[in-house]
Amino acid sequence: QVQLVESGGGVxxxxxxxxxxxxxxxxxxxxxxxxxxxxxxxxxxxWVAVMWxxxxxxxxxxxxxxxxxxxxxKSKSTVYLQMNSLRAEDTAVYYCAKDSVxxxxxAPFDSWGQGTLVxxxx
Amino acid sequence: DIQMTQSPSSLSASVGDRVTITCQASQDINNYLNWYQxxxxxxxxxxxxxxxxxxxxxxxxxxxxxxxxxxxxxxxSLQPEDIAIYYCQQYDNLPYTFGQGTKLEI
Numbered sequence: 586q587v588q589l590v591e592s593g594g595g596v597x598x599x600x601x602x603x604x605x606x607x608x609x610x611x612x613x614x615x616x617x618x619x620x621x622x623x624x625x626x627x628x629x630x631x632w633v634a635v636m637w638x639x640x641x642x643x644x645x646x647x648x649x650x651x652x653x654x655x656x657x658x659k660s661k662s663t664v665y666l667q668m669n670s671l672r673a674e675d676t677a678v679y680y681c682a683k684d685s686v687x688x689x690x691x692a693p694f695d696s697w698g699q700g701t702l703v704x705x706x707x
Numbered sequence: 708d709i710q711m712t713q714s715p716s717s718l719s720a721s722v723g724d725r726v727t728i729t730c731q732a733s734q735d736i737n738n739y740l741n742w743y744q745x746x747x748x749x750x751x752x753x754x755x756x757x758x759x760x761x762x763x764x765x766x767x768x769x770x771x772x773x774x775x776x777x778x779x780x781x782x783x784s785l786q787p788e789d790i791a792i793y794y795c796q797q798y799d800n801l802p803y804t805f806g807q808g809t810k811l812e813i
Contacts (some may be wrong), residue, residue: 620803622751629794629805629806629807629808630743630745630751630794630796630805630808631805632796632802632803632804632805635801635803644801644802645802646802647708647802680750680751685753685756691739691798691799692798693741693753693756693757693762693796693798694741694743694751694753695753695762697750697751697752698750699749699750700750
């Protein structure tokens with residue numbers, strides 16, 4: 586079955602960097618778009634970034650544009666989120682999520698990881 | 708960006724009640740509207756996609772309707788395990804956006 590396992594979260598000082606990973610299994614990774622969605626403590630869901638199945642045109646929320654970079658490694662079935670210049674407001678649980686339709690640009694998220702907590706604090 | 712306005716923000720109901728949550732988009736989203744359920748400490752789970760389609764394995768007491776900018780989500784007979792926060796999400800335009808959530812309590 587589909588599994589998404591995030592890792593890389595932790596406590597980091599403002600201005601520093603962190604890289605999150607999401608290891609995927611149970612499906613043909615190269616056929617599906619992958620997203621990052623975050624949730625600040627006690628708050629709602631905020632979509633962060635997408636890497637489409639064909640690796641075209643990654644897209645970012647305005648709140649992270651220019652600071653975060655999404656990438657994927659097909660050989661490892663892993664999607665990454667490189668987070669630079671971190672701010673206190675980036676503190677959140679970060680989830681990776683998978684598109685539900687193969688080789689589609691835009692689809693609902695049918696599988697999510699368990700999330701990894703990023704805390705930005707001095 | 709498309710704004711998603713969900714109401715109510717919280718709702719208290721009894722087991723067996725019919726519960727309805729609404730979601731309004733700031734522009735036509737061509738029915739690219741999903742509903743997710745999030746239980747405490749867990750990842751969200753897709754329940755309804757494209758406004759009215761039930762995700763595989765989701766109980767039939769959950770349903771969705773609507774078009775254009777106005778959508779609704781209904782639980783026909785509330786069960787104790789339905790206690791969660793429910794979110795609508797549009798994926799018609801990037802950036803994808805979520806409603807603020809509806810906390811459902813018994």
